[in-house]
Amino acid sequence: GAVVSQHPSWVICKSGTSVKIECRSLDFQATTMFWYRQFPKQSLMLMATSNEGSKATYEQGVEKDKFLINHASLTLSTLTVTSAHPEDSSFYICSAREGRSYNEQFFGPGTRLTVL
Amino acid sequence: AQKITQTQPGMFVQEKEAVTLDCTYDTSDPSYGLFWYKQPSSGEMIFLIYQGSYDQQNATEGRYSLNFQKARKSANLVISASQLGDSAMYFCAMRPLLGGATNKLIFGTGTLLAVQP
Numbered sequence: 001g002a003v004v005s006q007h008p009s010w011v012i013c014k015s016g017t018s019v020k021i022e023c024r025s026l027d028f029q030a031t032t033m034f035w036y037r038q039f040p041k042q043s044l045m046l047m048a049t050s051n052e053g054s055k056a057t058y059e060q061g062v063e064k065d066k067f068l069i070n071h072a073s074l075t076l077s078t079l080t081v082t083s084a085h086p087e088d089s090s091f092y093i094c095s096a097r098e099g100r101s102y103n104e105q106f107f108g109p110g111t112r113l114t115v116l
Numbered sequence: 117a118q119k120i121t122q123t124q125p126g127m128f129v130q131e132k133e134a135v136t137l138d139c140t141y142d143t144s145d146p147s148y149g150l151f152w153y154k155q156p157s158s159g160e161m162i163f164l165i166y167q168g169s170y171d172q173q174n175a176t177e178g179r180y181s182l183n184f185q186k187a188r189k190s191a192n193l194v195i196s197a198s199q200l201g202d203s204a205m206y207f208c209a210m211r212p213l214l215g216g217a218t219n220k221l222i223f224g225t226g227t228l229l230a231v232q233p
Contacts, residue, residue: 034220034221042225043223043225046221049220104166105211105221107153107161107163110160112159
């Protein structure tokens with residue numbers, strides 16, 4: 001299957017700083033990318049959906065000014081957690097899909113964010 | 117609105133035995149896809165099996181099979197001959213197949229499977 005990478009795999013930062021997480025599709029063009037958040041022992045919750053070249057669509061309750069998503073190319077999307085606080089500590093997973101809606105969705109390995 | 121329900125928060129199974137993980141869903145979409153993913157402790161989401169709502173036969177992939185009962189809106193995962201490496205979190209997910217490229221994949225709450233030697 002296709003490969004999606006995330007960088008970094010883990011990050012620790014101080015409260016108040018901003019953190020950028022990259023998601024790359026390595027061997028296909030990701031027309032749509034998704035960002036999920038997962039708290040320990042919980043399910044994946046969709047944060048936002050982004051299409052290349054357009055603004056992301058955020059799920060209800062997700063602050064778009066806090067979680068900045070940029071999908072500038074068909075192989076790269078970034079999630080920036082601005083002014084991170086301890087409650088933002090979580091496992092962030094990106095997913096990418098090529099083309100039409102019934103295509104398989106491929107997941108990155110996730111990024112574990114810890115805010116101290 | 118779509119909803120996925122996994123009623124088993126955790127399960128034990130003996131090595132080499134079969135186990136069924138339950139999943140029921142609710143949707144008003146006429147065409148949809150059902151997915152099962154495995155998430156080991158490393159966190160990566162591993163795709164296991166897919167069933168389309170109009171598929172006539174139940175999907176199978178090696179030791180994984182999907183018991184799809186459309187009228188009951190259930191899509192249970194059956195793992196045959198359990199192995200120690202099957203110990204992980206298992207998520208059922210659904211996505212409508214019509215309506216455009218941004219159709220969202222919605223996950224259930226997951227079932228933690230522990231395989232005992």
